[in-house]
Amino acid sequence: MSIEVNPQRATANDIRARKGGTPIVSLTSYHAHTAAIIDSLVDFILVGDTLGMVMHGLETTLPVTLDMMILQGLAVMRGSRKALVVVDMPFGSYEESPQVAFRSAARIMKETGCGAVKLEGGRRMAETIRFLTDRGIPVMGHVGLTPQSVNTIGGFKVQGRDPAAAEAVKDDGIAVAEAGAFAMVLEAIVEPLAVAITKAVSVPTIGIGASSVCDGQILVLEDMLGLSPRVPKFVKSYGSLADHIRGAVSAYADDVRSRAFPGEANVYRQKKPG
Numbered sequence: 001m002s003i004e005v006n007p008q009r010a011t012a013n014d015i016r017a018r019k020g021g022t023p024i025v026s027l028t029s030y031h032a033h034t035a036a037i038i039d040s041l042v043d044f045i046l047v048g049d050t051l052g053m054v055m056h057g058l059e060t061t062l063p064v065t066l067d068m069m070i071l072q073g074l075a076v077m078r079g080s081r082k083a084l085v086v087v088d089m090p091f092g093s094y095e096e097s098p099q100v101a102f103r104s105a106a107r108i109m110k111e112t113g114c115g116a117v118k119l120e121g122g123r124r125m126a127e128t129i130r131f132l133t134d135r136g137i138p139v140m141g142h143v144g145l146t147p148q149s150v151n152t153i154g155g156f157k158v159q160g161r162d163p164a165a166a167e168a169v170k171d172d173g174i175a176v177a178e179a180g181a182f183a184m185v186l187e188a189i190v191e192p193l194a195v196a197i198t199k200a201v202s203v204p205t206i207g208i209g210a211s212s213v214c215d216g217q218i219l220v221l222e223d224m225l226g227l228s229p230r231v232p233k234f235v236k237s238y239g240s241l242a243d244h245i246r247g248a249v250s251a252y253a254d255d256v257r258s259r260a261f262p263g264e265a266n267v268y269r270q271k272k273p274g
């Protein structure tokens with residue numbers, strides 16, 4: 001396998017330099033085709049471990065494996081040319097030690113050609129973030145609601161509602177930035193806390209259920225396009241693709257049943273003799 005290095009593609013350093021500037025636009029993608037559609041419209045594409053829920057119908061991201069992330073990361077790299085591609089490190093692939101994290105992250109970078117990895121956790125992951133960044137792996141942090149910890153958090157709950165909890169999440173954000181992360185996702189936290197972290201850290205914050213004050217925003221593509229059966233309150237709908245798909249498939253089914261499809265334009269003719 002050869003990995004093409006495209007000088008046109010945005011890097012982690014380009015994203016880091018956008019602190020306090022024009023808001024950074026990002027979306028998830030797990031496929032070559034959706035990556036190709038969004039590539040020139042966003043600043044970075046996240047191959048999120050939400051692929052477990054979106055593509056595979058899982059209830060949580062916990063069963064997602066390194067192999068699944070690498071397969072879809074490679075697809076997104078093939079489909080895109082311009083946006084930075086960040087690949088999520090799945091549950092169980094990095095928490096044990098910085099060394100385990102390095103081995104997993106190195107596999108992701110080597111086998112997909114992506115430009116950065118993302119991992120969940122604040123102060124507890126600071127040593128690992130430092131270990132990876134010191135060894136050439138750009139890391140995006142993720143604090144607030146960290147879905148891989150759903151079983152210890154006790155559900156997909158908004159974080160930082162009381163002052164002590166908010167202080168802890170802020171400390172997490174500061175620790176992640178000080179450890180060398182080039183940016184961090186702030187997920188499902190109360191708005192004033194997102195504002196406070198954005199002011200306190202020197203790297204861009206990327207909000208999802210956070211605040212418009214963040215340095216950028218991210219959404220799961222299928223959620224904002226109306227393809228997901230249930231979405232959190234923080235999702236704004238920008239389309240209703242499920243309705244379009246239902247309409248198109250029912251028109252196709254009618255055509256097949258009435259023999260209107262395939263039509264003249266869709267069939268092959270034999271060459272005329274002579």
Ligand code: KIV
Pocket residue numbers: 028046047048049050051088142185187208218220
């Ligand atoms: O996995 C994912 O899609 C994410 C986003 C929700 C930020 O981490």
